[in-house]
Amino acid sequence: MNRPIGIIDSGVGGMTVAREVMRQLPKEEVLYLGDTLRCPYGPRPFDEVRSYTLNMIRYLYEKDIKLLVIACNTATAAVLKEVQATLPIPVVGVIHPGARAALKITKRREIAVIGTEGTIQSQAYAQALHNIDERVNVHSLACPEFVPLVENGAVNTHEALQVVYERLAPLRDLSIDTLILGCTHYPLLSPIIKKFMGNNVSIISSGTETAREVSTLLHYSNRSYTGDRTPRHRFYTTGSSEMFNRLTSEWFNQDIEHIEHIHLD
Known part of the structure; x- marks a missing residue:
């Protein structure tokens, strides 16, 4: 066609x-x-x-x-x-494809989702994940500062590094093994996010x-x-x-x- x-x-x-x-x-x-x-x-x-x-x-x-x-x-x-x-x-x-990918990868059923305020408040990812596997634990975190960084072309700056590290700090002590980038802007920040989360956490981009x-x-x-x-x-x-x-x-x-x-x- x-x-x-x-x-x-x-x-x-x-x-x-x-x-x-x-x-x-x-x-x-x-x-x-x-x-x-x-x-x-x-x-x-x-x-x-x-x-x-x-x-x-x-x-x-x-x-x-x-x-x-x-x-x-x-x-x-x-x-x-x-x-x-x-x-x-x-x-x-983009929500269900990302959720399915995360469930394929997670080994402990401990999944975190980061996204905009609207996405996190909607609980769309938690619902999509639980509709497939109700046993999964979902940890959600809004990261409203990330989109402006991308839109302004500031992804490779010290400011981006500082903002990402500060915002993701609450995830550091959780036992998650998979992180869903619940916003299509966030993959542009994925090198910084991966560096902060470490090698034991798989990063899922829905693209x-x-x-x-x-x-x-x-x-x-x-x-x-x-x-x-x-x-x-x-x-x-x-x-x-x-x-x-x-x-x-x-x-x-x-x-x-x-x-x-x-x-x-």
Whole structure:
């Protein structure tokens, strides 16, 4: 099926998912929309997150996408079930793929989840984990400072090191063996997070698992592109296209030809 995959996020964090989708599915075209103007979503009220997310979905759906990825954990917790029930195309969130990956790896059923305030308050990860294995112990921690670090391009700074170490300190004395990065921005901080947590804690980023789910859904719904082409990816941002271009160049190791500033009502 010669139609693109749509990916939405509250900002640039969803690029970690987009990059993995592009790696695993090199023939597929991606349309990415990051609402950097209104980022972060984590501290916002539920109704506001829902409204903004549906706003982004409407924009991409009008571009005839064949599958939608909600790459923002906060947005996934707010609207996934609603959107899956109303859109006539497959819709994938990032919470369940991450939860399943963590349960495959954990040996002691001691799992920590870090995320935005909205994601942690929703208890979406705890519910997803307990729906599969009610015996697992889930330790949740909100890390509201992490998203601004990523959005401002400050992931390789002393400030980032200090902020991550201070925020994750409550996890140090827990007996966890698996840590879920419950926000798609957080993998950009994963070197610092891994260094703090140590070699005995496995770090789970939902990007890889989400891309696998996208691949499976495309195959079973006969929506995969099977021709021969070089895909033309398109990226949209509600904020600074200059900043967006700089970050995409850094993270994808290539220039993205189409980056466009858009306005959402």
